[in-house]
Amino acid sequence: MNPMSIRSLFVLHAVCWLIIPAIGMAAAPDPSLAPAGNGHLLFASGFENDFRVDVVRHNGAGHWFPRPVGLDKSTGYRWPDDALPGAGGGRFNLSVLSENPEKYATVTAELTDGPHGTETRALRMRVIEDDPKTGSGTRVGYSQHVPEQMYSRYWLRLPANLHEIMNRKGDWWLISEWRGGRGKDNEHKGDHRLSINMEYSEENGGVTWLCHTQQRVQKDGQWKWVKLWEEVSAVRPVAGRWFLYELYYRRHRTEGRVWIAMDGQVVCDYTGRTMTDQPLSGFELMKCYPGRRLYKDKPQTVEQWIDDVQIWSDFPPRTGPITPTRLPAPAEAE
Numbered sequence: 001m002n003p004m005s006i007r008s009l010f011v012l013h014a015v016c017w018l019i020i021p022a023i024g025m026a027a028a029p030d031p032s033l034a035p036a037g038n039g040h041l042l043f044a045s046g047f048e049n050d051f052r053v054d055v056v057r058h059n060g061a062g063h064w065f066p067r068p069v070g071l072d073k074s075t076g077y078r079w080p081d082d083a084l085p086g087a088g089g090g091r092f093n094l095s096v097l098s099e100n101p102e103k104y105a106t107v108t109a110e111l112t113d114g115p116h117g118t119e120t121r122a123l124r125m126r127v128i129e130d131d132p133k134t135g136s137g138t139r140v141g142y143s144q145h146v147p148e149q150m151y152s153r154y155w156l157r158l159p160a161n162l163h164e165i166m167n168r169k170g171d172w173w174l175i176s177e178w179r180g181g182r183g184k185d186n187e188h189k190g191d192h193r194l195s196i197n198m199e200y201s202e203e204n205g206g207v208t209w210l211c212h213t214q215q216r217v218q219k220d221g222q223w224k225w226v227k228l229w230e231e232v233s234a235v236r237p238v239a240g241r242w243f244l245y246e247l248y249y250r251r252h253r254t255e256g257r258v259w260i261a262m263d264g265q266v267v268c269d270y271t272g273r274t275m276t277d278q279p280l281s282g283f284e285l286m287k288c289y290p291g292r293r294l295y296k297d298k299p300q301t302v303e304q305w306i307d308d309v310q311i312w313s314d315f316p317p318r319t320g321p322i323t324p325t326r327l328p329a330p331a332e333a334e
């Protein structure tokens, strides 16, 4: 069967999987309550054969770039060229400046108990040890083309001891990030970052989901980060089992939208400005960026597993209610 035929079957399967629960027929449970859209599938992978992570390549100036390659025969999409059309595909990034990057962070496809109760290959992103040369912390990311609008979903599994290792004020762990470019003059005026985080605070009674956008502004002759908006969810991150992570993103100067759901619970639904005049320079759909304290003070591997990633052009064609569940927005940051 050629890859296009596989893709057609996969699209049919994906649409049925989304629609059948809505009309009450027996089907695999899907917690998604995303609003209906006119989206079509752009990319899908379950990290099955012949997907693999190729040799790590150094860019000569710093970070290491493991390259995702191969046809995922379960979906018919090929890494990296299909991993958004017309964009030249994606790449992983180990933010490690020392030699022997595998000592500090890795990204691999490995067999594990999957989100649907059977053994499967899934993506494993690990931060193993603090790289003393990386000032902003060791991390693993996956960067790809930046679309103006998209819906994505994947299954995510965080460590069983998540709430034990994130138990101090300010502990954080970032799982997705969009970044604006600095422009030709390399000033900071384009810096505009959207982050999807977990964060611990006593005020919120533990670890919660948190989404925010920051931008650098000039103040007293210096460029400083200012938080433009923030939504802190009452939904707790699930530890030690798979859950569905969904996100919708639309870039717009006034009518942008960021919609994030975890296992069907909406943790962020922001509308407003989602861009500056500068183009986005990076979009990391999948990222394992734990705050340094999570692994530096008490040496341990901090890891997350990902499976069945899908990228759509808009919300998929399905219906369902949305129940936002979030705490009041905090006071404006300094």
Ligand SMILES: [Ca+2]
Residues within 6 Å of the ligand: 046, 047, 048, 114, 120, 121, 122, 307, 308
């Ligand atoms: Ca899989």
